Amino acid sequence: MLSTGATVRTLVGMNSHEPSTGHEHHLTDEEAAATFEPSSWEERYAGTETIWSGNPNPQLVAEVPGLTPGTALDVGCGEGGDVIWLARQGWRVTGADFAANGLARAARHAEEAGVADRCDWWQVDARTFAAGGRSYDLVATHFLHPPDGGMVEVTRRLSEAVAPGGHLLVVGHAPSEALAQPSESHRRAMFVAEELLPALPDDFVALVVEQRPRTMTRDGTTMDVHDSTLLARRDAAGVRA
Numbered sequence: 001m002l003s004t005g006a007t008v009r010t011l012v013g014m015n016s017h018e019p020s021t022g023h024e025h026h027l028t029d030e031e032a033a034a035t036f037e038p039s040s041w042e043e044r045y046a047g048t049e050t051i052w053s054g055n056p057n058p059q060l061v062a063e064v065p066g067l068t069p070g071t072a073l074d075v076g077c078g079e080g081g082d083v084i085w086l087a088r089q090g091w092r093v094t095g096a097d098f099a100a101n102g103l104a105r106a107a108r109h110a111e112e113a114g115v116a117d118r119c120d121w122w123q124v125d126a127r128t129f130a131a132g133g134r135s136y137d138l139v140a141t142h143f144l145h146p147p148d149g150g151m152v153e154v155t156r157r158l159s160e161a162v163a164p165g166g167h168l169l170v171v172g173h174a175p176s177e178a179l180a181q182p183s184e185s186h187r188r189a190m191f192v193a194e195e196l197l198p199a200l201p202d203d204f205v206a207l208v209v210e211q212r213p214r215t216m217t218r219d220g221t222t223m224d225v226h227d228s229t230l231l232a233r234r235d236a237a238g239v240r241a
């Protein structure tokens, strides 16, 4: 699902992962702000056409085999490709997204994949996410890009949902000329993994802090991009320094 194999039909914003043509329509502040809100995503998911490929994200596939399956939370799960892959690896997975239409698609795909009994769904905005006593052995998020550097605060919030001894995996687009950036908010929505480190509570240790190169082909256009990748583990004792 993802960005990687994604087939993208929408035009606006880095969330669409469109290759840059150098002639992007630059949005007004109001238009740019709207692309980050649930209604914009609800509209994308309201149609019948599948948006993402259904394949799991490469950094998830790279990191998860080293972990012991348990409970997982995938935030910004979209159509559920990563949720389904995790369920097939033996995880019990909660797919979370702020778009109800995306969650409905994800639930349908999980049903079709025969893993619905290992999945549940949570409609929540990552920008105001509160774990509320829930905890997971793995909290993952891929290509959820809040505006204006908001991923630092999202990372802080998601870290609260990681169980003692559990892992947090945050993956997104590194700043790139190759990806369309129709506004300053979109440009600042991209991040490098190092920027997220201040969001980690003291009882986390960062295991991976990298920009990993990847070649992406979309609609006949091949481009070199980098996946900003943060993998961190929470201390097993769950004790804050």
Ligand SMILES: C[S@@+](CC[C@H](N)C(=O)[O-])C[C@H]1O[C@@H](n2cnc3c(N)ncnc32)[C@H](O)[C@@H]1O
Residues within 6 Å of the ligand: 001, 002, 003, 015, 016, 036, 041, 052, 057, 075, 076, 077, 078, 079, 081, 082, 096, 097, 098, 099, 102, 124, 125, 126, 127, 141, 142, 143, 144, 145, 146
């Ligand atoms: C670019 S898609 C990525 C979907 C999937 N993770 C993948 O990699 O294919 C971003 C997803 O995050 C969701 N999203 C964006 N901002 C969000 C937010 N603030 N809270 C929760 N979900 C959000 C969108 O609805 C969308 O499904």
